[in-house]
Amino acid sequence: MDFTHQLVQQLINGISLGSIYALIALGYTMIYGIIKLINFAHGDVYMVGAYIGFFAITQAGLGVVPALLISMVTTGILGMVIEKLAYKPLRHAPRISVLITAIGVSFFLEYTSMYFVTPTPRTFPAVLDNVAFNVGPFVVNGQQLMIFAVTILLMVILTYIVQRTKTGKAMRAASYDTETAQLMGIDSDRVISFTFGIGSALAAAAGVLVGIYYNSIDPLMGIMPGVKAFVAAVLGGIGILPGAVVGGLILGVVEALVAGFVSSTFRDAAAFAILILVLLFKPTGIFGKNTREKV
Amino acid sequence: MKFGKKSLKLMSAVVGALMVGGLLAGCGAGGDNDKEIKVGANFELTGNQANYGTAARDGLKLAIKECNDAGGIDGKKITLVEADSKSEPSEAVNAATKLISDDGVKVMVGPAVTANVMAESQVATDNKVPIIAPCATSPDVTVENGKAKPFVFRSCFIDPQQGEVMAQFASKELKAKTAVLYLDSSSDYSKSLGKVFKEKFEAAGGKVVMEEAFLAKDQDFKAALTKIKTANADVVFIPAYYEEVGKIVKQARELGIQSKLLGTDGWDDPKVVDIAGADALNNTFFSTHYFEKDEEVQGFIKAYKEEYGKDPNVFAALGYDAGKMMIDAIKRAGGTDPEKLVKALEETKDLQVGTGKITMDAATHNPIKSAVILEMQNGVKALKAKIQPEG
Numbered sequence: 001m002d003f004t005h006q007l008v009q010q011l012i013n014g015i016s017l018g019s020i021y022a023l024i025a026l027g028y029t030m031i032y033g034i035i036k037l038i039n040f041a042h043g044d045v046y047m048v049g050a051y052i053g054f055f056a057i058t059q060a061g062l063g064v065v066p067a068l069l070i071s072m073v074t075t076g077i078l079g080m081v082i083e084k085l086a087y088k089p090l091r092h093a094p095r096i097s098v099l100i101t102a103i104g105v106s107f108f109l110e111y112t113s114m115y116f117v118t119p120t121p122r123t124f125p126a127v128l129d130n131v132a133f134n135v136g137p138f139v140v141n142g143q144q145l146m147i148f149a150v151t152i153l154l155m156v157i158l159t160y161i162v163q164r165t166k167t168g169k170a171m172r173a174a175s176y177d178t179e180t181a182q183l184m185g186i187d188s189d190r191v192i193s194f195t196f197g198i199g200s201a202l203a204a205a206a207g208v209l210v211g212i213y214y215n216s217i218d219p220l221m222g223i224m225p226g227v228k229a230f231v232a233a234v235l236g237g238i239g240i241l242p243g244a245v246v247g248g249l250i251l252g253v254v255e256a257l258v259a260g261f262v263s264s265t266f267r268d269a270a271a272f273a274i275l276i277l278v279l280l281f282k283p284t285g286i287f288g289k290n291t292r293e294k295v
Numbered sequence: 296m297k298f299g300k301k302s303l304k305l306m307s308a309v310v311g312a313l314m315v316g317g318l319l320a321g322c323g324a325g326g327d328n329d330k331e332i333k334v335g336a337n338f339e340l341t342g343n344q345a346n347y348g349t350a351a352r353d354g355l356k357l358a359i360k361e362c363n364d365a366g367g368i369d370g371k372k373i374t375l376v377e378a379d380s381k382s383e384p385s386e387a388v389n390a391a392t393k394l395i396s397d398d399g400v401k402v403m404v405g406p407a408v409t410a411n412v413m414a415e416s417q418v419a420t421d422n423k424v425p426i427i428a429p430c431a432t433s434p435d436v437t438v439e440n441g442k443a444k445p446f447v448f449r450s451c452f453i454d455p456q457q458g459e460v461m462a463q464f465a466s467k468e469l470k471a472k473t474a475v476l477y478l479d480s481s482s483d484y485s486k487s488l489g490k491v492f493k494e495k496f497e498a499a500g501g502k503v504v505m506e507e508a509f510l511a512k513d514q515d516f517k518a519a520l521t522k523i524k525t526a527n528a529d530v531v532f533i534p535a536y537y538e539e540v541g542k543i544v545k546q547a548r549e550l551g552i553q554s555k556l557l558g559t560d561g562w563d564d565p566k567v568v569d570i571a572g573a574d575a576l577n578n579t580f581f582s583t584h585y586f587e588k589d590e591e592v593q594g595f596i597k598a599y600k601e602e603y604g605k606d607p608n609v610f611a612a613l614g615y616d617a618g619k620m621m622i623d624a625i626k627r628a629g630g631t632d633p634e635k636l637v638k639a640l641e642e643t644k645d646l647q648v649g650t651g652k653i654t655m656d657a658a659t660h661n662p663i664k665s666a667v668i669l670e671m672q673n674g675v676k677a678l679k680a681k682i683q684p685e686g
Contacts, residue, residue, distance in 0.1 A: 006525060009550075013517040020515075111341060119345030121538050123569035132549060139550055214514045214542055216570045220343050224512055259518035264507045265480055267518070 005137050010260040011253060016144035018252020019151040020213075023206035024229035025236070025244035026155060027199030033239035034175045034195045036095065037087065040102040042203055043226015044109035045082075047219060049075040049204025050211040051113065054122055064127050068208050072201040079200025080193050088189065106226075114219040121218040124211045143213045150209060154202060155245045161198075162241065171195060175239070231275045237285030246286060331374045332367075332631060334359075334621065335400035337390045337415060337426075339407055342382025343512055347407040347536065350607075351429050351614030352377065354649070355404050357602050358618025368626050380406045384414035391418040391426075400424065401631035404617045407610060409433040409483045416447045423633040425640060429617035430610055432457060432560070433487050437660040446633070448640050448660045450617040450653060451584060454484070457559050458491025460582050460666055460682050461532065466499040468680070469555055469580075471529035473504045477519065477543065479535045480508035488534035488559055496532075504528055509539065516543050517550060524552050536561040537608075541570025548575035560584055563609035563669075573674030583609055585650035586667045586678045595649035616648040620662075 024046055031039045049071050056067035086105050090098045131142040162168040173181040174191045182188045210225075211217045228251060229244075236247025251271055258270040278285060336355055339348025359373045367373060376398045378390035387406050394400045395418065402425050406412055409431040416436070419426040428436055428449040437447045465471040474496055479485035493503045505526040507519045520543070523531060531554050533543055540562050547556065548571075558581035568576060585592050587606075595615055599607040607615075623646050625631060628639035643655040643662070653662040668680040 006521060009521050010518055013515075013521060017515045017517070114341060114345065119341070119349060121346065121566060121570070123541075123566065126572075141549060210514065215545060215572075216514075216538065216542060216566075218346070218538070220512065221514070225514070256518035256521075259507075260522045264509060264519035264522070268510065 006260060007257075009138050010256045012138060012140055012144070013260075014253030014256030015249055016147060016252070017256060018232075018249035019144075019148045020206060020210055020225065020248075021229050021232045021251050022245040022248025023147070023151045023154065023209070024203055024225055025232040025248045026151075026158060026241060027202040027206075028229050029233040029236070029238055029241060029244040030158070030195055030199045030202075032233065034171060035087070035091075035178075035192055037098050037102065038230065039199075040099070040226065041082065041105035041109055042199070043222030043224075043229070044106050044113075045075060045079055045200045045222070046203035046207040046210075046225065047217070047222035048078060048109060048113065048207070049200070050207030050217045050221065051117060051122075051219075052204065053208030054124060054211055054217060057127055058125060064208075064212065068205060071204045071208050075204030075207075076197040076201035079196040079203075082200075083193055083196040088192075110219055110222070117219060119219060121216045124215050124217070126215075128212055143209075147209050147213060150205065151245065151248075154205065155241060158198070158202075159241050167191070167194060228271060231271055233285075235274060235278050235285055237288035240285070240287045243285055243287035330371060332371050332625060333374050333376055333398060333400045335391075335394035335398065335403035335405075335424075336375050336377045337380050337387060337394060337403050337405040338377070339382040339411065340377070340379040342380075342386075344382040344408050344411075346538070347430070347610045348380070348382070348405070350610035351405065351407045351617075353603060354599070354607065354611035354614025354616075355429070355618040357599055357611075358615045358622065358649075360602070361598065362618075362622045368622065369629075373622070373625075376400055380411050380415075382408070382411070384410050387411035387415045388418055391415045395419075395422045395424050401633070402426070402621060402625070402636060404429060404614070404621060407431070407614075409436060409487075412436050412447075413483075416444055419446045420444060425633060425636050427617045427621055427640070430560075430613040431484075433483055434661075435487075443658060443660040445637060448620075448655070450620045450648070450662055451560075451613050452664045452666055453661050454487045455491050457582050457666060458488045458534075459495045460668065461557055461559065461580075462492045462495035462499060462501075464580065464582075464668055464680065465496060465530050465532070465557060466501050469530060471496075471501060471555070473502050473526070473528040473530075475505045475507070475523050475526050475528045475531045475554075476503055477507050477509070477523060477531055477533045477535075479511055479539060481510045482535070484561070485534045489532070492532050492534070509535075509543075511536070511539060513539060514542065516546050520547050520550050520552060523547075524550055528554055530555045530557050532557045534559040534561065537564035537567045538570070541567045544571040544575050544579060553578075555580065557581065560609055565606055565608065568671075568674045573671075576671040576674060579671045580668055580679060582666050582668050582682075584664070584666065585609075585612060586669060586681070587676065588678070589651075589667075591647070591652075592650055612649050616650055616653065619648040620646060620653060 028042050052074050053067045053071035056062045056070045086101050133140045170186045170191045174188045178188050232247035232251045233244050236243025255267050259267040336352055338352040339345050359375050363372050378394050380387035380390045404427050407430050412428040412431040425446045430451050432454045434453050437449055476489045478489045556579040560583040562581040563583040624639040628635040641657040646653045655662050666682045669676045670679045
C-alpha cells in the first residue's frame, strides 16, 4: 500500500470514527446551547442508551429499528428525569455547582449500571450484515456508511426543529436569554426539559449504533467518547449544531492521521492538544461568532 | 465558625472517646477466633478493570466455599472479607490497609491487575501479611532488587515465561521472520510482555518491524491497524486483555490483515469469540494457563458451572488457584501466623489446583507451572502445544 492509498484509508477510518463523536457531540452542544451546562453525564447517558438497545434486541427480540427507537425514547425520558432531579433545583446556583452535579450524575449512572448489568462487557448479536465494500484497495463497510448517514440525517432533522418549528424558536429564545424568554410567555422549564430529552435520545442513538458497529458495550464505555465529543463540540463552536458535526469529523480524521502517520501513542494527545489550542486561540470554535459579554 | 473553649473540649472528648471505641472494636473484630479464619480479598470490584477483578474474586470464593463445605480447616470456617481496589493502585493500598487494620485479616488474595498488586505489596510487607496475587504476571510483582519480597506470592506463571514461549513459537513453529507489536500502553502487563517478546524474538533471528500502541477501553483501532497492515509482517503480537483484543481482531480482519495474530493469557475468555467472531479468530494463537478440555481441569470447570451457571474464564480459574494455594498453606502452617504461613507458602509442592499442579520456587515466590498454547479454530480452542516448566 503506498502513501496515497494509506491516506485515503485513514480518511475513511477517521470519518467513520468522527461520525460517532459527532453524534454524541450533537447532544452535548444542544444542552450547552440552552443552559450553558457542560453535561458530563452525557457520555454515560450514551452508555445507558446502548444497554437499552442491547436488551431490546436480545431480551425482547426486536429488530434494529424498533430497538433504536425504544432506546431513544426511554433514554430521552431518562434525560428529562435527570434534568428534573439533578439540574433543575440548581437553576440559579453558581455554574460550578451544576458542573460538579453533572460529574456526580455521571458517576451515579456508571456505577448504578455496573451494579445491575455487571462490569463484564456484553456483545451485541450480529443484527446487521456487515458488508465490506472493497473499492479498489480501500475497505469501507456498510455499518460505517450507516453511522455516517444517520449522523447527517439527525443533524438535518435537528437543525430543522431548531430553525423552523415553534419549539425550536422557543429553544433559541431560551438559549438567548432564559428570563426574558420567560417574560414573553415561553415556558423555559419545558423547553429545557425538551432539549434534554432530544439530546439524550441522540446519545442513545449513538450508543446503539456504536454497540452494533464495535460489537461490545460495557458500563464505562461512555467516559472517553464523552470527553472526545466534548472536544468536538468545543472545536466546532459549542452550542452550534453543524459545528458539532464538523468538529466531530475533524477530530476523527486528525486522530486517524496522527495514529497512522505519526504514532498511535500520540493519538489522544493530539485530540486534547486541539482542545487546548482552540481554547487558547478561538474559544468560540470554528463556527462561533465573537459575541461580546453583555455587562 | 468559632468554637468556644468549652465546646472544643467537649468535642475533643467525644472524638477521643470515638477513637478509643473504634480501636477496641477493631481489636474485638480482628484476628482469628475459635470459629473462623479471616482472609481478605482485595479485588477490582468497580472501575475499568472490574470485569477481571470480579471474575478472580468469584473463583476465589468457590475455592473457599468448597473448603468450608468440606468442614473448613481444623474445624474452623474461612470467612472472606472483600474490599474494592476500584481499579486504581492508590485505592488498592487503601483497601489493603482497611482489610489489615479494620478487619484484621491475616492473609490476602488479589488484586488481579499487576499495577494494583505492586502498590499493595508495600502495605503487606510493612504489616507482615502475606498476599497471593492470582493473575499478576509481571516479574517485579514478587521480586525486588533481585530478592523475593518476603510476603508477596503469586499462583500463576510470569511474563518472561509467557513472552518467551510465544516468541519461540512464532519463530520456530510459525517460521515467522517479521513481527509487529501492538501494545496497550496503559498496562504494565502489556508493555512488559512486549519487551520480552521483542528480546526473545530478535534473539531467535526475527525482526520486530513496527511497534504501535492503544489504550484500554478504546473502541476504534482502525487507524493504527491500517498502518500495521502496511508492515505486512508474518505475525502481529497483541499482549492485551480480551475486551480490546476482540475488537482489534475483528477490525484487523475487516481491514484485510491476514497476518497470524498472537496473544497471551489476557485473550483467554469466551467473550473474545463473541466480540471478534469465529471467522476473524482463525489463524490466531495465544499462550495461557490451561486448556479447558484437559483432564485435570474438568473438576474445577464443573464446580464453577454449578456455582455460577456459566463457564469460567481464565481470571476465575486463577482466582480459584490462588484460593487453593492459600487454603493449603494455612492447613500446613496450622494457622495464620505470618512467619509460618510464609514458610508454608514457600514449601508448596505438587499442589493440585484448578489449572494443574503448582510447586513454589522459594527464591522468587513464583510457582513453577506449565503453560499451553492454544489455536482458535472456528471459534473453538484447540491445543497447539503444552510447555512444561524447566526443572
